Amino acid sequence: MEESIAWTVIISDEKPLDISEIATALSGGAPPEMLEKSPRMAYDHFRNINLVVPVKSETRINLIELGPVHTNYTEFNRWMSAGRRIWSASWHTAGGERLTCVENDEIIFGLSEAFDVDRPFGANVAAAQRELDIMRQSSLSDRQAAALSIMELHGRFRLEQGWLDSLQTIIAVDQPIPPGATPPSAFASAEPDLAAHLRDAVPTARRSFFIHLIERLANSYDLRIPEVTTIFDHIRVGSHPTSREWNNLAVETMHLSQGHWYANAANATPEWLRWQAAIAIRHALRSLDNDPQNFESLLSARNALHDTWENLREEIRALPR
Numbered sequence: 317m318e319e320s321i322a323w324t325v326i327i328s329d330e331k332p333l334d335i336s337e338i339a340t341a342l343s344g345g346a347p348p349e350m351l352e353k354s355p356r357m358a359y360d361h362f363r364n365i366n367l368v369v370p371v372k373s374e375t376r377i378n379l380i381e382l383g384p385v386h387t388n389y390t391e392f393n394r395w396m397s398a399g400r401r402i403w404s405a406s407w408h409t410a411g412g413e414r415l416t417c418v419e420n421d422e423i424i425f426g427l428s429e430a431f432d433v434d435r436p437f438g439a440n441v442a443a444a445q446r447e448l449d450i451m452r453q454s455s456l457s458d459r460q461a462a463a464l465s466i467m468e469l470h471g472r473f474r475l476e477q478g479w480l481d482s483l484q485t486i487i488a489v490d491q492p493i494p495p496g497a498t499p500p501s502a503f504a505s506a507e508p509d510l511a512a513h514l515r516d517a518v519p520t521a522r523r524s525f526f527i528h529l530i531e532r533l534a535n536s537y538d539l540r541i542p543e544v545t546t547i548f549d550h551i552r553v554g555s556h557p558t559s560r561e562w563n564n565l566a567v568e569t570m571h572l573s574q575g576h577w578y579a580n581a582a583n584a585t586p587e588w589l590r591w592q593a594a595i596a597i598r599h600a601l602r603s604l605d606n607d608p609q610n611f612e613s614l615l616s617a618r619n620a621l622h623d624t625w626e627n628l629r630e631e632i633r634a635l636p637r
Contacts, residue, residue, distance in 0.1 A: 322385035322406035323464070325471040326377045326396060333377045333400075335370045335485070341395045342368055342379075344493040344502030346612035347602035349566040351488055356480040358488075359383040364573040366489040371473055378471040381406075382480075391493040393418045398499045403470045405463040415451065415463050417444055427451060431459040488566065490573055490595060491616065503615050510632050514611050517635040522608065525635060526600050527552070529613075529628075533620060537593040543568040544597055551604045565601070569594035581622040593620035 326333060339348035351358060358367050359382055366386055371378040379396075385406050386392050393416070396402050401419040406412065416426040417438070425444035426437050433451050441448070447466050453459045468474050497505040504511035514522060530548065534540045543565040547557045572591040578584040581592070599613035618625050 320383065320385050320406075320408035322379075322381040322404065323467040323471070323475070324379040324392075324396060324402055324404040325467060326379065326400055326402050327470065328375070328400045330399060333372070333375070335372065335377065338370060338377055338379070338396075339368075339487045341398075341499065342366075342487055342489050342493075344391075344395070344491075344497055344612060344615070345500050345504075345610070346502070346599050346615075347607065347610060349488045349490075349570075349598075351486045351563065351566065352483060353486055354481050355380075355382055355484055355486065358486050361567075362488065362570050362573065364575045365570060366492075368487040368489060369484050370487060371471075371484075373471060373473040376471050376473075378467070378473050380475065386489075386492065387412070388492045388495070389414065389416075391495065391497055393423070394421045395493060395497075395499050397421055403467065405467050407460060413456075413460070413463075415447070415466065417447075430456055431463060433459075488570060490570055491592075492577065494615065501612065503612050506615065506618075507629075510614070510629060511611055513632060513635065513637070515609060516637045518637065519608060521635045523604065525631065526604055526613070529617060530597050530600050533593040533597050533617065537590045537620065539590070539594055539597060541568065544601075547601050547605075551601060556605060557601075562602075565598055569598050578619075581619040584619070589620050589622075592616045596620055 326338065336348070339350060342348065355367070355369050364384065366381055366384055369380045371380065385408055393402070397418040397420055399420065401417065403417050405415045411429060413431045414426070414428055415431055417424040423438045424440050425447065427433060431451055433448060436448060450466055451459055451462050453462050464475065494502050494506060501511060534544060546561055547565055550557045572594050574585070574588045574591050576588070578588055581589065596613045596616035599616065603610040603613060621628060
């Protein structure tokens with residue numbers, strides 16, 4: 317925790333909070349992957365993706381990230397605070413200290429680098445006078461400890477060392493919410509016309525398109541691996557994969573993750589493109605199994621098949637409605 321941590325508390329006065337809904341939002345609307353592991357074991361196994369541990373406490377959900385922490389603050393705040401209020405504290409090995417309170421995508425109060433209490437910002441700093449007073453500490457390490465105490469205060473949860481080795485549900489987020497994306501769909505934010513066409517497409521035609529997309533990705537990136545083909549066989553005959561089979565697929569595709577993110581897929585390494593293809597396959601299989609109106613797989617497919625994406629766009633537009 318001394319090297320890096322992000323701790324977010326989600327508070328909703330309107331309706332009960334649902335962890336699966338939060339997990340979907342963390343994934344930009346994509347079908348989320350949730351694993352049962354101890355936080356320490358998960359961090360040891362998956363070094364290049366965000367691992368978020370949700371902890372419910374009364375009417376709050378605490379989201380705790382250890383290891384790589386999110387840095388897409390604008391998008392994270394927008395998606396997590398939609399219709400809700402959040403408190404968030406984070407820092408990483410290179411600094412990046414932040415403490416914020418955000419409501420409906422508006423920063424109410426915030427402190428940035430080194431938790432500088434002399435330069436607070438936000439729409440209503442006075443509303444966080446208690447938190448500002450708590451943060452008035454002489455050293456950075458003391459301010460980090462104060463930030464954690466503020467998270468405990470709002471999250472109604474105490475983060476203890478033994479928690480790292482206890483079995484927890486872990487949300488694995490293997491690609492960041494893209495810049496500018498708005499809830500509930502990152503793909504619809506990027507390609508609104510395509511998303512609208514897919515929503516209205518004849519279901520059998522849409523299903524056939526995604527099956528062919530999976531085949532194209534698997535063939536192009538040597539991903540006809542047992543974890544993919546096992547689930548693909550289920551999908552083809554209309555049966556549901558087991559939770560173990562889904563877990564095997566998630567683990568195998570996450571092991572392909574790369575440490576660097578490419579904003580432009582044309583500049584990416586072959587390994588990164590294969591990872592994107594694996595994410596797209598997994599998301600498309602999840603959609604075909606359970607949620608035919610979820611098209612987030614196309615965000616990763618757009619990266620993996622960037623050189624033929626315009627052709628794919630035309631294929632989607634040609635689907636009957």
